[in-house]
Every structure is written in C-alpha cells, then in structure tokens.
Amino acid sequence: MSDPHPGRPQRGTGKPATPSADRRTLFQKLVELVSPGPDSRDELMESLADAEQRELIAPESRMMLEGVIRMADMSAGDVMVAAPHMDLLDIDAPSDDLLHGVIATGHSRFPVYEGQRDNVIGILMAKDLLKLQRSPDLSLRTLLRPAVFVPESKGLNELLRDFRSNRNHLAIVIDEFGKTAGLITIEDVLEEIVGEIEDEFDDKDAESDIYTLADGSQRVAGDADITAVNEAFAVNLPHDAFDSIGGLIAHELGRVPRRGETVEVGGLLFSVMLTRGGAVRWFKATRAPEVLPGVESS
16 A cells, blocks of 8 residues: 655655654754854844745844844843942931932832942842831841842843743842942843833833933933934034934944943933833933033043
C-alpha cells in the first residue's frame, strides 16, 4: 500500500524527505533567527521592514520585534538612571520632608539611604507613607522593603526574567567596585520593547506641553513647540530650523540626551526627566544661574 501522505521530494534525489529532516531544517532556521550574527541581524531588520510594507505585520508588531532584537545586546547600565540623578529618601528625614519629596517627583517607589546616598538600605512604597500619617510613632524602617541589587553588566533579557519571577519592579544597579551606579525599573526594560508606556505621569489630554512643578520649575514635553517655550520663559531660542525643543537640544548636544542629563540652551537648563523609545518625553526646565562679571562658576 502506498503512503497516503508522501513527503516532498528531496532536491536532486527524487526521494521523499523524511519528517525528521524537515523538523531539523526548521530548527536550524529558528536558531539562526534567534541568535543571528551582525550581518544576519541587519537582514532580519530589513525583513521586518519588508513584512510591514507588505502588510504582513502591523507597525506596532514590527516595533516590538525590533525592540526585542536590540534589547538582546543591552545591559542594565545602558538603561539605568545614573546615581547622581536618582530620587532618594533619607531615612532620618522628617515625615513632612519625605511626603514633599514623594509629591514633587511622582514616583511610586523610592530607594531609601542612611548616612550617604550610596548606602541604600531598602525601598519605600509611596503608598506606605499613608501609614505614617495614621501612626506618626511608626518607625519608617518597618515600612522598608528589601532592595534588589544587580550589576551594570546584567543583560536586560535576564533582568526582565528576574523582575517577573521575583515580582520586583525596581533594582539598584552597582558598578564593578560595588558602588551604587544607578537604578532601573521594570518599566524601563519593557519600554525598550513596546515603546512609550503612558501612565499618570503622562497627561495626553492636557492643553499645554509646559507645566509648573511643585518646586517652581517647569516640566516641558520633548515635542513641545519652541515658540511655546520662548513665550513661557521670555527667551529667544531659534525656532526656524527645528520642530520641537527636543530636536533643538539634541542638535546642541550632538545626540539625544539620556535620562538624568542636563543641557544648557539659551540661558535655560533642561534636565531629562523621562525618555521613551529613544526620545525625550519630558524635560525639567529652569533658568541657568547668572554668573556675575569677573566671577568664575565652580
């Protein structure tokens, strides 16, 4: 009796291919796809672009796939907020100061230090401060959760797996000498894949791209029109060659600034508060301190 499901002939032999041979060939292709070299990775990117153009995948799908490919080569040190720009809380600070710091920054989790900023002793959930309001005699130390420490070299793929398995949302990044290098959150990692994640910090329905913060500084959207920035600060930044303040700042710096960096442009200091998908989402803008004639700035 003949085979009711004959295999396809092998090229050049006329013999049917065995199922195991087909599976092996498919496996080899998958290995090449998942672990491509530099040349094949570029080809994979081109294939994704071609698939989107032929409407085989949606633009959002292409973006996510490219994010996964890029993330394979990234480490915690590439995405972290550098230590000098971390928002931390002092374990010995009065509760009113702690509450002010939480409101001013708008984070949900804060590293807490004792003595020196480099000495992180735990993580405080912002919502746990409500317990201090109800019980002023409660020790802040009892509210702290263990801090998770990871090396700068830790890959984002592995870090995301750890975040998921341990149910942590924030980790302290340490350098090769064991010093605090920065911090990274699960949102930072996910945004390398899916792009911008809108939350309560991102007001899409607001009428203006410029907001006044609790400390009197201004929060400026990266895509804010330069004319609006000029009007808000009474300055005269060039607006003919650039569509947004983010574009102007990237031009002045020679690259897109990273989170925590500060750039001076036209008498204003722009500190990067939030980045999304390789672009700046929010700046914190203040006026640069004036230097008196004959006085050098330190």
